Amino acid sequence: MKSLNIILMGPPGAGKGTQAKKLIAKFDIPHISTGDMFREAMKEGTPLGKLAQKYINDGHLVPDDVTIGLVKERLSKDDCAKGFLLDGFPRTIPQADALEEISKEIGRKISHVINIDTPVEELVRRICGRRVCKVCGAPFHIINIPPKKEGICDICGGELVQRPDDNEEALLVRLDHYNKQTAPLLEYYQNKGLLTTFDGSSSADLTPKLIAFLEGK
Ligand code: AP5
Ligand code: MG
Numbered sequence: 001m002k003s004l005n006i007i008l009m010g011p012p013g014a015g016k017g018t019q020a021k022k023l024i025a026k027f028d029i030p031h032i033s034t035g036d037m038f039r040e041a042m043k044e045g046t047p048l049g050k051l052a053q054k055y056i057n058d059g060h061l062v063p064d065d066v067t068i069g070l071v072k073e074r075l076s077k078d079d080c081a082k083g084f085l086l087d088g089f090p091r092t093i094p095q096a097d098a099l100e101e102i103s104k105e106i107g108r109k110i111s112h113v114i115n116i117d118t119p120v121e122e123l124v125r126r127i128c129g130r131r132v133c134k135v136c137g138a139p140f141h142i143i144n145i146p147p148k149k150e151g152i153c154d155i156c157g158g159e160l161v162q163r164p165d166d167n168e169e170a171l172l173v174r175l176d177h178y179n180k181q182t183a184p185l186l187e188y189y190q191n192k193g194l195l196t197t198f199d200g201s202s203s204a205d206l207t208p209k210l211i212a213f214l215e216g217k
Helices: 016-027 034-044 047-056 064-075 078-082 093-106 120-129 168-182 184-191 207-214
Strands: 005-009 031-033 084-087 112-117 130-133 139-141 195-199
Touching: 005 016, 005 184, 016 031, 016 084, 016 139, 016 207, 031 034, 031 064, 034 047, 034 064, 034 084, 047 064, 064 093, 093 184, 112 207, 120 130, 120 168, 168 184, 184 195, 195 207
Parallel strands: 005 084, 005 112, 031 084, 112 195
Antiparallel strands: 130 139
């Protein structure tokens, strides 16, 4: 099987985190979510967290230099030697160019760029009903993907909460950044022959299709 150095793309609420959790379990590769890394730093109150908070809660992007530095450090760790799944990075052209350089340095070229395409009305429904585990970050949805016990994470038993940027105002800002800064990356990766788009609008589980695709079936 081709080595798996994957980028998972899609607008806010498309289902990147949901799919990522299942793919990393199947392929035993690390899940590198810049959003999760920033939220972890915010929870711990580190200097990175304090800086990120200024942008994230209102839906703005964290500056490129900060985000690139964070990913560069993470990708140089030993566990990435067997592959990785990037979720939410790159999100701008400068980030994609930097990733190109980093992957050359670590000798791991991007193998697949998976785009989860989901219409905007569905994104709003998903974001507004999302609850995430305060402890492990697993995403649920009050209607679509409810936890077995209300308010409690199925995976680790942690409390389920709403993300501060999951409100209509911040979502509009996030969508605007996506359309202006991130969507152009689809063409960027299409031109490199790496992009494959999947329909994420259905409530049916996309995971078996993604696994078959990554296994080359
Ligand atoms: P990040 O955490 O990456 O947020 P995002 O891209 O806005 O995406 P989400 O996590 O909101 O959605 P998702 O696609 O993971 O969907 P999920 O699986 O949870 O980034 C947050 C912020 O950090 C950014 O706004 C920015 O400020 C900053 N940041 C991060 N990376 C950055 C970067 N590279 N550069 C600069 N700044 C950066 O699913 C959504 C909901 O739908 C859930 O409730 C789920 O249960 C439900 N659901 C999922 N799939 C389905 C389905 N098939 N049917 C029905 N419901 C479903
Ligand atoms: Mg996510």
